Amino acid sequence: MKATVVVTLKPEVLDPQGDAVRRALEKLGFQGVKGVRVGKLIEIELDDAQARAPGVADKLRKMADELLANPVIEDFDVKV
Amino acid sequence: MKATVVVTLKPEVLDPQGDAVRRALEKLGFQGVKGVRVGKLIEIELDDAQARAPGVADKLRKMADELLANPVIEDFDVKV
Numbered sequence: 001m002k003a004t005v006v007v008t009l010k011p012e013v014l015d016p017q018g019d020a021v022r023r024a025l026e027k028l029g030f031q032g033v034k035g036v037r038v039g040k041l042i043e044i045e046l047d048d049a050q051a052r053a054p055g056v057a058d059k060l061r062k063m064a065d066e067l068l069a070n071p072v073i074e075d076f077d078v079k080v
Numbered sequence: 081m082k083a084t085v086v087v088t089l090k091p092e093v094l095d096p097q098g099d100a101v102r103r104a105l106e107k108l109g110f111q112g113v114k115g116v117r118v119g120k121l122i123e124i125e126l127d128d129a130q131a132r133a134p135g136v137a138d139k140l141r142k143m144a145d146e147l148l149a150n151p152v153i154e155d156f157d158v159k160v
Contacts, residue, residue, distance in 0.1 A: 006121055021122065021148070030143055032130030039121040041086055042101065050112030063110055067101070 001051030003060050004079040007069040008039035042068050056080060081131030083140050084159045087149040088119035122148050136160060 009015050018036040025033050044063070050056065060078045069076040089095050098116040105113050124143070130136065137160050144156040 032127045035125040037123040041119040041121045043117045045115040047112045
């Protein structure tokens with residue numbers, strides 16, 4: 001089973017990488033881009049036993065909270 | 081309008097970052113993780129004129145192809 005964890009910067013945190021992308025798009029001639037934010041998408045392949053175990057979403061949230069995201073500056077969303 | 085571009089490594093390309101995450105999850109005691117792949121999620125905020133313009137999806141694909149992804153090793157998916 002494949003689960004996905006999406007990690008994004010909290011809205012109040014500045015994103016210099018996203019700003020650089022926005023400026024680069026402008027230079028390439030793409031107009032009308034108001035803002036860009038860059039996040040991470042982590043695909044986790046679980047074996048069948050884990051995938052069928054109860055509380056798999058909670059386990060994925062724990063993974064995200066402990067390792068995949070920095071909860072001080074990032075939000076995460078788990079999709080099972 | 082907010083559009084999302086998801087950039088992932090092609091399946092045949094090795095992902096050392098994902099492997100490092102998999103090993104770290106194992107060390108933290110999370111069992112049953114067979115594989116991890118790390119990709120990027122780019123949120124693009126377009127102004128209303130651009131969002132209503134025809135061919136906005138094509139334009140976003142062009143952005144992804146020219147700047148956001150490296151088509152040699154990465155795939156991308158545009159969600160408008």
